Amino acid sequence: MNKYVCPGCGYIYSEESGDEFEGFPAGTKWIDIPADWACPSCAVRDKQDFQKFED
Amino acid sequence: MAQYNTYNHVEKIKTKDTKRYLWWLPLLVAVSPIIGIKIYEATGNPLFPWLTPILWYIFIPLGDFVFGRDDANYRDSRSEEIENDVFYKWLVFLSVPLFYVTWIYSAWWIATVANSTTAYLGVTIGVALTNGLALVVGHELGHKNNQQEKNLAKLVLAVPAYGHFSAEHNRGHHKDVATPDDPASARLGESLYKFILREIPGAFVRAFHDENVRLKRKGKSVFSIENQILQSFFITFLLYGGALYTWGPVILPFILISTLWGWQFLSTSNYIEHYGLLRQKQEDGRFERTRPEHSWNADHIVSNIMTFHLQRHSDHHSRPTRRYQVLRSDDAPQLPTGYAGCFTMAYLPFLWRKVMDHRVLEQYNGDILKANLDPKKRDALIRKYTKGDSNE
Numbered sequence: 402m403n404k405y406v407c408p409g410c411g412y413i414y415s416e417e418s419g420d421e422f423e424g425f426p427a428g429t430k431w432i433d434i435p436a437d438w439a440c441p442s443c444a445v446r447d448k449q450d451f452q453k454f455e456d
Numbered sequence: 457m458a459q460y461n462t463y464n465h466v467e468k469i470k471t472k473d474t475k476r477y478l479w480w481l482p483l484l485v486a487v488s489p490i491i492g493i494k495i496y497e498a499t500g501n502p503l504f505p506w507l508t509p510i511l512w513y514i515f516i517p518l519g520d521f522v523f524g525r526d527d528a529n530y531r532d533s534r535s536e537e538i539e540n541d542v543f544y545k546w547l548v549f550l551s552v553p554l555f556y557v558t559w560i561y562s563a564w565w566i567a568t569v570a571n572s573t574t575a576y577l578g579v580t581i582g583v584a585l586t587n588g589l590a591l592v593v594g595h596e597l598g599h600k601n602n603q604q605e606k607n608l609a610k611l612v613l614a615v616p617a618y619g620h621f622s623a624e625h626n627r628g629h630h631k632d633v634a635t636p637d638d639p640a641s642a643r644l645g646e647s648l649y650k651f652i653l654r655e656i657p658g659a660f661v662r663a664f665h666d667e668n669v670r671l672k673r674k675g676k677s678v679f680s681i682e683n684q685i686l687q688s689f690f691i692t693f694l695l696y697g698g699a700l701y702t703w704g705p706v707i708l709p710f711i712l713i714s715t716l717w718g719w720q721f722l723s724t725s726n727y728i729e730h731y732g733l734l735r736q737k738q739e740d741g742r743f744e745r746t747r748p749e750h751s752w753n754a755d756h757i758v759s760n761i762m763t764f765h766l767q768r769h770s771d772h773h774s775r776p777t778r779r780y781q782v783l784r785s786d787d788a789p790q791l792p793t794g795y796a797g798c799f800t801m802a803y804l805p806f807l808w809r810k811v812m813d814h815r816v817l818e819q820y821n822g823d824i825l826k827a828n829l830d831p832k833k834r835d836a837l838i839r840k841y842t843k844g845d846s847n848e
């Protein structure tokens with residue numbers, strides 16, 4: 402399970418917990434997130450701008 | 457931040473939080489229609505039902521002229537402290553019930569006490585303007601990444617009947633800002649009136665479209681109770697429906713005028729915030745990332761206080777989650793005055809274009825092709841602004 406971070410605002414998408422409000426149930430893989438999805442927190446950055454996040 | 461350095465802006469740093477105790481002033485504006493009514497009742501002076509319009513259209517532009525700009529920023533460590541200080545967000549929370557109090561009190565007064573059409577109209581336009589301020593508050597709250605503030609946004613946006621704002625603004629406008637795809641970014645050559653007729657329906661359609669996409673992913677219908685837009689409009693229905701039921705048709709002009717004029721307030725802000733500015737297309741076909749130069753900035757202190765720093769719009773679009781009290785003044789295109797004064801200019805399209813078109817061109821070093829052009833006027837604009845260019 403991986404995490405991806407928005408380089409603009411720091412929003413983190415975690416495959417493990419998903420994002421319920423956005424309609425991605427827990428376990429939704431990054432690859433299954435639509436390509437035209439933008440950061441739900443800032444909308445300044447798009448999916449392809451996100452970086453893999455290591456904690 | 458050298459890449460935005462088109463204005464030789466010398467960054468001013470301050471450590472003292474000089475505006476801290478000024479931020480309650482918008483709360484006073486939120487109840488100003490009631491204050492106006494009370495003074496009117498005490499003095500009989502027929503100007504006082506018009507207190508709020510007089511404030512917004514006369515005293516705030518005048519205040520901007522007299523007190524000028526405040527373009528100082530906090531250094532990063534100080535900024536973080538101030539951003540985390542809950543005092544500021546509590547002021548915003550506190551304003552939410554005030555918009556309800558003002559709306560209900562004014563409706564009651566108009567329906568049962570007001571004895572002249574001019575008093576009725578003055579209070580109605582006053583409430584239209586506090587509805588506009590409710591939209592500013594809804595904007596501030598809707599950007600925050602927690603459910604508490606998002607819920608408060610729905611509640612406050614119900615007063616001006618603009619429950620689709622959060623969906624439309626956060627996922628639509630911010631994604632597409634300063635591109636031809638955005639109904640909420642004005643184009644060079646486009647008059648305010650043409651823009652309003654494009655933006656208001658465009659925003660509504662985009663909001664429902666985006667909310668539908670989100671709900672579909674969850675396997676829900678657009679009419680589900682999880683629809684954030686309908687939740688807010690349901691509260692509007694209770695408020696407006698309750699007023700109509702209680703006071704009858706006498707309240708109908710109040711509802712229509714205050715709501716439509718309030719929407720106009722929002723639309724006019726949108727009009728001036730990105731007029732003519734364009735994010736350039738990159739080689740990979742994407743628009744360049746939103747930077748301060750894609751929004752007009754205004755540092756005029758009086759109108760900035762009244763709008764919770766909304767006018768520091770360049771920074772807002774670069775960092776949309778940043779709280780109002782720490783929004784920065786940027787090396788960005790600068791409006792000639794605050795929003796209150798710009799509103800009146802925008803109402804007069806010839807004046808607006810005289811003041812603004814050359815500013816847009818200066819932003820692009822005279823290259824009209826880099827601006828966001830009204831497609832209907834594209835050829836005429838190119839002819840007009842490349843005339844005398846001997847480079848061809």
Ligand SMILES: [Zn+2]
Nearest residue numbers: 407410440443
């Ligand atoms: Zn983000």
